[in-house]
Amino acid sequence: MNFRLPLFCSLLLSTCAFAAPAGPVAKPAVKAVVPKKDSDQIRSAAPIKNFRLPTFTVEGYREFMLRAGEAVIPDPSRVDVRDMQLTLFTRTAEEQIDALLAAPSATFLPDEQIARGADTLRMERADITVTGADWTYDHKAQKLTIGRDAHIIFRAPIGDVIK
Template sequence: MSAPDSKFPAARKWLGVLCLLSAAVLAPAQTTTRIATDAPIVNFRLPTFTPEGFRQWLVRGTEARLMSAKEIDIRELTLTVFSGDAQDRIDTMILSPNAKVLTDTQVVSGTGAIRVIRDDLEATGTLWTYDHREKRVSMQQKVRVTFRAELKNFLQ
């Protein structure tokens, strides 16, 4: 009795060619995608989620540049901070023409203008920092705050 390959030498040859072609086509798909740090990312979006899977914040910008693995420079920043629970309510929006995002510490900062929008207040200023873990915005210059809430006994 002869081996099955000896009966179909042409089929074995085509099978070998097919295997080589498959390897050539699939090899590029298995390579790691690299992002160039010298080219901007247009219409940038970076969402973060709580351990439970709820939206925590969304960083968006018209253009972003990866300065390092932990630092992103963003033009036309829109930072949306969510409640982080099942309500998925927008808590705060932060707008700025230019900002730096430190992804490991969840700190966003800028030297230019900032606008902070909440249901109860709106604030503007310059030379600012937003610390997401502390839920705190600090502005050092040209600060203006407009409250939309009743301030009972504020002047007493």
């Protein structure tokens, strides 16, 4: 008969009984800092090479992908990028590309999902190409605003829009 297991268990229990605190344990006075949003945890004073920031819908489909040759995150609510490429997806299971936005430099606000820049921007879709400068793209509103030097090329019939 093997007596080692009961002996081991009794030794373990007696050790635990002696190691238990005799009275109530005082809680530490330090409070944990809980970030408000996921983006509050991202910071970088030094440039990040080949930066990628994917976003997904609540269903798990791709929403957009921000890529940059270089990015600096001075605070959690702002990302300054160089050689930006923002790929917009259809937000469906097929994950097709809806549009591409490219700019030499931009600022991206992750919480608001807004990208903006003073330099030139090029937006490509299957039916339209837009270029210009001093631009803002609001992803939540699906709105692109060009402040100056706007050029638009339609590749689809525009019908009665001009009348």
